[in-house]
Amino acid sequence: MMTTEQWRAIQTNDATADGQFFYGVTSTGIFCRPSCHSRVPRHEHVQLFPTATAAMAAGFRPCKRCRPAGLAVTSASWVATIDDLIKTHYAEPLPLAKLAQLAHGAPSYLQHVYRAETGQTPLTTLKQVRLQQAQLLLLTTTLSSKVIAQKCGFQSSAYFSTCFKQQFGQTPRQYRLRQKG
Ligand SMILES: [Zn+2]
Known part of the structure:
Protein backbone atom coordinates (compact mmCIF):
# COMPACT_ATOMS: atom_id res chain seq x y z
CA MET A 1 0.00 0.00 0.00
CA ALA A 72 25.08 2.65 -13.96
CA VAL A 73 22.49 1.11 -16.25
CA THR A 74 24.42 -0.35 -19.18
CA SER A 75 23.46 0.56 -22.71
CA ALA A 76 22.62 -3.10 -23.40
CA SER A 77 20.25 -3.24 -20.46
CA TRP A 78 18.60 0.03 -21.47
CA VAL A 79 18.17 -1.22 -25.03
CA ALA A 80 16.48 -4.36 -23.64
CA THR A 81 14.11 -2.08 -21.71
CA ILE A 82 13.41 -0.05 -24.86
CA ASP A 83 12.76 -3.23 -26.86
CA ASP A 84 10.31 -4.42 -24.21
CA LEU A 85 8.52 -1.07 -24.35
CA ILE A 86 8.29 -1.29 -28.15
CA LYS A 87 6.82 -4.80 -27.90
CA THR A 88 4.26 -3.65 -25.32
CA HIS A 89 3.26 -0.36 -26.95
CA TYR A 90 3.64 -0.98 -30.72
CA ALA A 91 -0.13 -0.81 -31.31
CA GLU A 92 -0.27 2.78 -30.08
CA PRO A 93 1.12 5.89 -31.76
CA LEU A 94 4.73 5.78 -30.54
CA PRO A 95 6.82 8.71 -31.73
CA LEU A 96 10.38 8.96 -30.43
CA ALA A 97 9.38 11.56 -27.81
CA LYS A 98 6.76 9.23 -26.34
CA LEU A 99 9.11 6.25 -26.34
CA ALA A 100 11.78 8.35 -24.62
CA GLN A 101 9.30 9.42 -21.98
CA LEU A 102 8.38 5.79 -21.29
CA ALA A 103 12.05 4.77 -21.21
CA HIS A 104 13.11 7.66 -18.92
CA GLY A 105 15.64 9.34 -21.18
CA ALA A 106 15.97 12.27 -23.57
CA PRO A 107 14.91 11.45 -27.16
CA SER A 108 18.23 12.31 -28.81
CA TYR A 109 20.21 10.40 -26.19
CA LEU A 110 17.94 7.39 -26.47
CA GLN A 111 18.31 7.36 -30.23
CA HIS A 112 22.09 7.70 -29.96
CA VAL A 113 22.50 4.85 -27.46
CA TYR A 114 20.07 2.62 -29.30
CA ARG A 115 21.76 3.09 -32.63
CA ALA A 116 25.22 2.54 -31.16
CA GLU A 117 24.08 -0.76 -29.60
CA THR A 118 21.93 -2.16 -32.37
CA GLY A 119 23.01 -0.40 -35.58
CA GLN A 120 19.50 0.88 -36.24
CA THR A 121 17.08 3.44 -34.86
CA PRO A 122 14.35 2.53 -32.36
CA LEU A 123 11.73 3.56 -34.91
CA THR A 124 13.13 1.00 -37.36
CA THR A 125 12.74 -1.67 -34.70
CA LEU A 126 9.24 -0.42 -34.00
CA LYS A 127 8.33 -0.80 -37.66
CA GLN A 128 9.82 -4.32 -37.73
CA VAL A 129 7.83 -5.36 -34.67
CA ARG A 130 4.65 -3.96 -36.24
CA LEU A 131 5.29 -5.80 -39.50
CA GLN A 132 6.05 -9.08 -37.73
CA GLN A 133 2.84 -8.77 -35.78
CA ALA A 134 0.96 -7.99 -39.01
CA GLN A 135 2.43 -11.11 -40.66
CA LEU A 136 1.20 -13.18 -37.75
CA LEU A 137 -2.31 -11.74 -37.98
CA LEU A 138 -2.41 -12.23 -41.75
CA LEU A 139 -1.64 -15.91 -41.30
CA THR A 140 -3.65 -16.71 -38.19
CA THR A 141 -6.78 -14.58 -38.61
CA THR A 142 -9.23 -13.55 -41.33
CA LEU A 143 -9.09 -9.90 -40.31
CA SER A 144 -8.96 -7.41 -43.18
CA SER A 145 -5.78 -5.54 -44.02
CA LYS A 146 -7.39 -2.39 -42.74
CA VAL A 147 -8.11 -3.85 -39.31
CA ILE A 148 -4.67 -5.43 -39.11
CA ALA A 149 -3.08 -2.08 -39.96
CA GLN A 150 -4.96 -0.46 -37.08
CA LYS A 151 -4.16 -3.23 -34.63
CA CYS A 152 -0.47 -3.00 -35.46
CA GLY A 153 -0.14 0.76 -35.07
CA PHE A 154 -0.07 1.84 -38.73
CA GLN A 155 -1.75 5.17 -39.40
CA SER A 156 -3.51 3.91 -42.53
CA SER A 157 -3.89 0.73 -44.52
CA ALA A 158 -2.15 2.39 -47.48
CA TYR A 159 0.90 3.14 -45.34
CA PHE A 160 0.80 -0.38 -43.93
CA SER A 161 0.74 -1.81 -47.46
CA THR A 162 3.69 0.34 -48.53
CA CYS A 163 5.81 -0.65 -45.52
CA PHE A 164 4.90 -4.30 -45.91
CA LYS A 165 5.84 -4.36 -49.58
CA GLN A 166 9.13 -2.58 -48.89
CA GLN A 167 10.03 -5.14 -46.26
CA PHE A 168 8.79 -8.37 -47.82
CA GLY A 169 8.48 -7.64 -51.56
CA GLN A 170 4.77 -8.40 -51.69
CA THR A 171 1.54 -6.82 -50.53
CA PRO A 172 -0.24 -8.08 -47.40
CA ARG A 173 -2.89 -9.69 -49.61
CA GLN A 174 -0.31 -11.47 -51.78
CA TYR A 175 1.51 -12.63 -48.68
CA ARG A 176 -1.63 -14.10 -47.17
CA LEU A 177 -2.64 -15.89 -50.39
CA ARG A 178 0.79 -17.36 -51.05
CA GLN A 179 1.37 -18.53 -47.50
CA LYS A 180 -2.01 -20.20 -47.37
CA GLY A 181 -1.86 -21.63 -50.87
ZN1 LIG B 1 14.18 7.18 -12.48
Whole structure:
Protein backbone atom coordinates (compact mmCIF):
# COMPACT_ATOMS: atom_id res chain seq x y z
CA MET A 1 0.00 0.00 0.00
CA MET A 2 1.14 3.51 -0.79
CA THR A 3 0.67 6.25 1.80
CA THR A 4 -0.30 9.81 0.92
CA GLU A 5 3.20 10.91 1.95
CA GLN A 6 4.85 8.39 -0.35
CA TRP A 7 2.67 9.42 -3.29
CA ARG A 8 3.45 13.08 -2.60
CA ALA A 9 7.18 12.26 -2.47
CA ILE A 10 6.93 10.68 -5.94
CA GLN A 11 4.98 13.63 -7.33
CA THR A 12 7.38 16.22 -5.95
CA ASN A 13 10.61 14.27 -6.61
CA ASP A 14 11.37 14.46 -2.91
CA ALA A 15 15.03 13.50 -2.39
CA THR A 16 14.56 13.09 1.37
CA ALA A 17 12.43 10.00 0.61
CA ASP A 18 15.28 8.35 -1.31
CA GLY A 19 16.38 5.16 0.37
CA GLN A 20 13.06 4.77 2.19
CA PHE A 21 11.39 3.10 -0.74
CA PHE A 22 11.56 2.57 -4.50
CA TYR A 23 8.67 2.66 -6.95
CA GLY A 24 8.04 0.61 -10.06
CA VAL A 25 5.68 1.67 -12.83
CA THR A 26 3.73 -1.27 -14.20
CA SER A 27 3.06 0.36 -17.58
CA THR A 28 6.78 0.69 -18.33
CA GLY A 29 8.49 -2.03 -16.24
CA ILE A 30 10.97 0.54 -14.89
CA PHE A 31 11.64 1.42 -11.25
CA CYS A 32 12.93 4.67 -9.76
CA ARG A 33 13.96 6.51 -6.64
CA PRO A 34 11.30 8.91 -5.31
CA SER A 35 13.47 11.88 -6.41
CA CYS A 36 13.59 10.82 -10.08
CA HIS A 37 12.65 13.61 -12.48
CA SER A 38 10.95 11.28 -14.93
CA ARG A 39 7.31 12.00 -15.70
CA VAL A 40 4.95 11.39 -12.76
CA PRO A 41 3.24 8.03 -13.37
CA ARG A 42 -0.42 7.27 -12.94
CA HIS A 43 -1.23 6.37 -9.35
CA GLU A 44 -2.71 2.99 -10.30
CA HIS A 45 0.46 2.01 -12.16
CA VAL A 46 2.73 2.49 -9.14
CA GLN A 47 4.08 -0.40 -7.09
CA LEU A 48 6.31 0.22 -4.06
CA PHE A 49 9.32 -1.78 -2.94
CA PRO A 50 11.47 -1.54 0.19
CA THR A 51 14.70 -2.19 -1.73
CA ALA A 52 16.07 -2.07 -5.27
CA THR A 53 16.67 -5.80 -5.05
CA ALA A 54 12.99 -6.42 -4.35
CA ALA A 55 12.00 -4.31 -7.35
CA MET A 56 14.37 -6.24 -9.61
CA ALA A 57 13.14 -9.56 -8.21
CA ALA A 58 9.63 -8.48 -9.23
CA GLY A 59 10.87 -8.02 -12.81
CA PHE A 60 11.40 -4.24 -12.91
CA ARG A 61 14.45 -2.75 -14.61
CA PRO A 62 16.40 0.15 -13.07
CA CYS A 63 15.80 3.61 -14.53
CA LYS A 64 18.74 4.90 -16.53
CA ARG A 65 18.20 8.43 -15.26
CA CYS A 66 18.08 7.99 -11.47
CA ARG A 67 20.02 4.70 -11.18
CA PRO A 68 18.01 3.29 -8.26
CA ALA A 69 20.22 0.21 -7.93
CA GLY A 70 23.25 2.44 -7.37
CA LEU A 71 24.95 1.16 -10.52
CA ALA A 72 25.08 2.65 -13.96
CA VAL A 73 22.49 1.11 -16.25
CA THR A 74 24.42 -0.35 -19.18
CA SER A 75 23.46 0.56 -22.71
CA ALA A 76 22.62 -3.10 -23.40
CA SER A 77 20.25 -3.24 -20.46
CA TRP A 78 18.60 0.03 -21.47
CA VAL A 79 18.17 -1.22 -25.03
CA ALA A 80 16.48 -4.36 -23.64
CA THR A 81 14.11 -2.08 -21.71
CA ILE A 82 13.41 -0.05 -24.86
CA ASP A 83 12.76 -3.23 -26.86
CA ASP A 84 10.31 -4.42 -24.21
CA LEU A 85 8.52 -1.07 -24.35
CA ILE A 86 8.29 -1.29 -28.15
CA LYS A 87 6.82 -4.80 -27.90
CA THR A 88 4.26 -3.65 -25.32
CA HIS A 89 3.26 -0.36 -26.95
CA TYR A 90 3.64 -0.98 -30.72
CA ALA A 91 -0.13 -0.81 -31.31
CA GLU A 92 -0.27 2.78 -30.08
CA PRO A 93 1.12 5.89 -31.76
CA LEU A 94 4.73 5.78 -30.54
CA PRO A 95 6.82 8.71 -31.73
CA LEU A 96 10.38 8.96 -30.43
CA ALA A 97 9.38 11.56 -27.81
CA LYS A 98 6.76 9.23 -26.34
CA LEU A 99 9.11 6.25 -26.34
CA ALA A 100 11.78 8.35 -24.62
CA GLN A 101 9.30 9.42 -21.98
CA LEU A 102 8.38 5.79 -21.29
CA ALA A 103 12.05 4.77 -21.21
CA HIS A 104 13.11 7.66 -18.92
CA GLY A 105 15.64 9.34 -21.18
CA ALA A 106 15.97 12.27 -23.57
CA PRO A 107 14.91 11.45 -27.16
CA SER A 108 18.23 12.31 -28.81
CA TYR A 109 20.21 10.40 -26.19
CA LEU A 110 17.94 7.39 -26.47
CA GLN A 111 18.31 7.36 -30.23
CA HIS A 112 22.09 7.70 -29.96
CA VAL A 113 22.50 4.85 -27.46
CA TYR A 114 20.07 2.62 -29.30
CA ARG A 115 21.76 3.09 -32.63
CA ALA A 116 25.22 2.54 -31.16
CA GLU A 117 24.08 -0.76 -29.60
CA THR A 118 21.93 -2.16 -32.37
CA GLY A 119 23.01 -0.40 -35.58
CA GLN A 120 19.50 0.88 -36.24
CA THR A 121 17.08 3.44 -34.86
CA PRO A 122 14.35 2.53 -32.36
CA LEU A 123 11.73 3.56 -34.91
CA THR A 124 13.13 1.00 -37.36
CA THR A 125 12.74 -1.67 -34.70
CA LEU A 126 9.24 -0.42 -34.00
CA LYS A 127 8.33 -0.80 -37.66
CA GLN A 128 9.82 -4.32 -37.73
CA VAL A 129 7.83 -5.36 -34.67
CA ARG A 130 4.65 -3.96 -36.24
CA LEU A 131 5.29 -5.80 -39.50
CA GLN A 132 6.05 -9.08 -37.73
CA GLN A 133 2.84 -8.77 -35.78
CA ALA A 134 0.96 -7.99 -39.01
CA GLN A 135 2.43 -11.11 -40.66
CA LEU A 136 1.20 -13.18 -37.75
CA LEU A 137 -2.31 -11.74 -37.98
CA LEU A 138 -2.41 -12.23 -41.75
CA LEU A 139 -1.64 -15.91 -41.30
CA THR A 140 -3.65 -16.71 -38.19
CA THR A 141 -6.78 -14.58 -38.61
CA THR A 142 -9.23 -13.55 -41.33
CA LEU A 143 -9.09 -9.90 -40.31
CA SER A 144 -8.96 -7.41 -43.18
CA SER A 145 -5.78 -5.54 -44.02
CA LYS A 146 -7.39 -2.39 -42.74
CA VAL A 147 -8.11 -3.85 -39.31
CA ILE A 148 -4.67 -5.43 -39.11
CA ALA A 149 -3.08 -2.08 -39.96
CA GLN A 150 -4.96 -0.46 -37.08
CA LYS A 151 -4.16 -3.23 -34.63
CA CYS A 152 -0.47 -3.00 -35.46
CA GLY A 153 -0.14 0.76 -35.07
CA PHE A 154 -0.07 1.84 -38.73
CA GLN A 155 -1.75 5.17 -39.40
CA SER A 156 -3.51 3.91 -42.53
CA SER A 157 -3.89 0.73 -44.52
CA ALA A 158 -2.15 2.39 -47.48
CA TYR A 159 0.90 3.14 -45.34
CA PHE A 160 0.80 -0.38 -43.93
CA SER A 161 0.74 -1.81 -47.46
CA THR A 162 3.69 0.34 -48.53
CA CYS A 163 5.81 -0.65 -45.52
CA PHE A 164 4.90 -4.30 -45.91
CA LYS A 165 5.84 -4.36 -49.58
CA GLN A 166 9.13 -2.58 -48.89
CA GLN A 167 10.03 -5.14 -46.26
CA PHE A 168 8.79 -8.37 -47.82
CA GLY A 169 8.48 -7.64 -51.56
CA GLN A 170 4.77 -8.40 -51.69
CA THR A 171 1.54 -6.82 -50.53
CA PRO A 172 -0.24 -8.08 -47.40
CA ARG A 173 -2.89 -9.69 -49.61
CA GLN A 174 -0.31 -11.47 -51.78
CA TYR A 175 1.51 -12.63 -48.68
CA ARG A 176 -1.63 -14.10 -47.17
CA LEU A 177 -2.64 -15.89 -50.39
CA ARG A 178 0.79 -17.36 -51.05
CA GLN A 179 1.37 -18.53 -47.50
CA LYS A 180 -2.01 -20.20 -47.37
CA GLY A 181 -1.86 -21.63 -50.87
ZN1 LIG B 1 14.18 7.18 -12.48
